[in-house]
Amino acid sequence: MKFEIIRLDSVIENGVGGPGAGAINLIYSHLLLKSNLTFYTYIHINQIGSDLDELLIKEGKKVYINIRYPSPEKWEFKSTKERNEIRLEVVHTAMLRLASQDERIQATILEDIKHEILKNDFSYYIVYKSFINKKDENLVAKIIIHPEEKKFDFYVSIENKGTQESKRLIYSGKTTEYYFDALFSSGKWKNFNEFTITGKSKELEIRISLEDGKVDFINLTNYDKPPFFEMMKIDLPKEEKEAAYNNWIHSLPPAVAAFMNKPN
Amino acid sequence: MQGISTKAAGGLENRYKFNEGSELESKEFSDGTGLDLYATEFRSYDPQIGRFHQIDPLGEATDDWSPFAFAFNNPVIFNDALGLTPDSVGKPAPGFINTPATAPVLDEVVVVSPPKNNTSNTPAVSVTLAGAAPIFPYPSWQIVPKPVSGPGKVVNFNPKPVPSPIGALPIVLRGVGTIVGAVMPTVGGLASGVPYHYPNPFAPGPFGGHGNSDDNTNPHIVYTFTFTPKDNRTPVIKYGISDVYAQGMNRPNSQLANYQARFGASVRLMIMGRTLNRFQAKFIERSLVTKHVSDWGEMPRDQRSPKLF
Secondary structure (H helix, E strand, C coil): CCCCEEEEEEEECCCCCCCHHHHHHHHHHHHHHHHHCCCCEEEEEEEEECCCCCCEEEEEEEEEEEECCCCCCCHCCCCCHHHHHHHHHHHHHHHHHHHHHHCCCHHHHHHHHHHHHHHHHCCCCCEEEEEEECCCEEEEEEEEEEEEECCEEEEEEECCEEEEEEEEEEEECCCHHHHHHHCEEEEEEEECEEEEEECCCCCCEEECCCCCEEEEEECCCCCCCCCCHCEECCCCCCCHHHHHHHHHHHHHHHHHHHCCCCCC | CCCCCCCCCCCCCCCCCCCCCCCEECCCCCCCCCCEEECCCCEEEEECCEEEECCCCCCCHCCCCCCCCCHHHCCCCCCCCCCCCCECCEEEECCCCCCCCCCCCCCEECCCCCCCCCCCCCCCCCCCEEECCCECCCCCCEEECCCHHHHHHHHCCCCCCCCCCCCCHHHHHHHHHHHHHHHHCHHHHHHCCCCCEECCCCCCCCCCCCCCCCCCCCCCEEEECCCCCCCCCEEEEEEEEEEEECCHHHHHHHHHHHHHHHHHCEEEEEEEEEECCHHHHHHHHHHHHHHHHHHHHHCCCCCCCCCCC
């Protein structure tokens, strides 16, 4: 399932798009799913200037909206909250425009979504996946994402009979859904005291011990550190980033590696 | 018989005689003149100068050849019906090699085992066309021409299997070879754990299943849309792939107007390469997006997340 329905973009200076918009994309998409507004699987909202025309294009379950919205000056000097409020306003305006063209989307629900986001101060803990212990259905492990402007934090929460017993931070990654499935798509209980997370990239296992709360990262690759896992981390030092990239290139089939190393 | 025989006065002109059926654009204008160019899928070929008028979209794949050259400057052996570069230099694109009926006539040759003490790559004798100059040296095998009294013999470039006096052994060996060829991974594939196969040499032609299947054996192109951004963010809008047989350039071309409306007139389409099958194309697309996320911290502007395998 695609987690991210909304994609906020911009093609003007001081625009609202970019990596910083990842959090509002995820939060708004989460609330659309929660409100059962799943008529579209992809809504691309593009903030434009005076050189382009406003438009709304529907292609099946995808919709593309170009919307002209004044770009604030000194964007980089605004606070995170101010920037998020402007991003939310652009998304909300675009969604209202979509609602005016599609009667299935009610403007009142969109207003509710906006108010809820403002009320929560853009702070959400979104459950990405839940894994129930087959031997004890009261025991549930949840992978939770906390989207922020500059990073996505991933937590593992262990709940017993609906009560949270522990919550551990396991990863801080880039502000995109691109790597979710690659790193955190699968979970497995081992008896009652150990929970293991793996992903489709099969680079590592994250083992959480319920007895002592210890988190172990098991590297399944032949490299010092799992390359993809490292590449998707936020704020990695330059040397480690280069090492991760070189290892990742080395892990590719030779023809693909040659393709990736082409100058353009 | 007017209109039936190509030799009849006023008969219909066959414009598809050469280069695997490329159309000769001639006599389109009212005064009887025309462009006199062969129209291939991607470029126009001028037979008078023996060159294409446009550069090869896949020219980087054969960067030791001029991007304007036609068929490696060897139209006897090669064709270029698409106007794209074949997979590798010296290897004709599938289906483009001349048929035995039109293949060059060679003197009959006898191939013997390579000499044990032959340390140089210089051949003892080159293969020669009947009454013509040598066409290519044979680097490691000694080839001895056998005197012939009659006309030259046609060498079959695509020999068909013939019944063997030793029963079903050749069929069994061929079956084993097929299985080995299909499952043999590259070194890189083994190193990365990715099933990256050699193409099955006995695979059928165009893939008959669903185009989105990972088993799709049709060649694919990998393309990208970029534009000139006014902010300091990524210029890449999207990476994509297209089945050469099913959609070819129609797929990216159909997206171009949409992107130009949304991102401006500076949007341009670039073909990044061609792959043997869909699996490879998807793998490369996914790798390009991974590199992009690593470099820019976000996916390309209009990229949906490519599925993992």
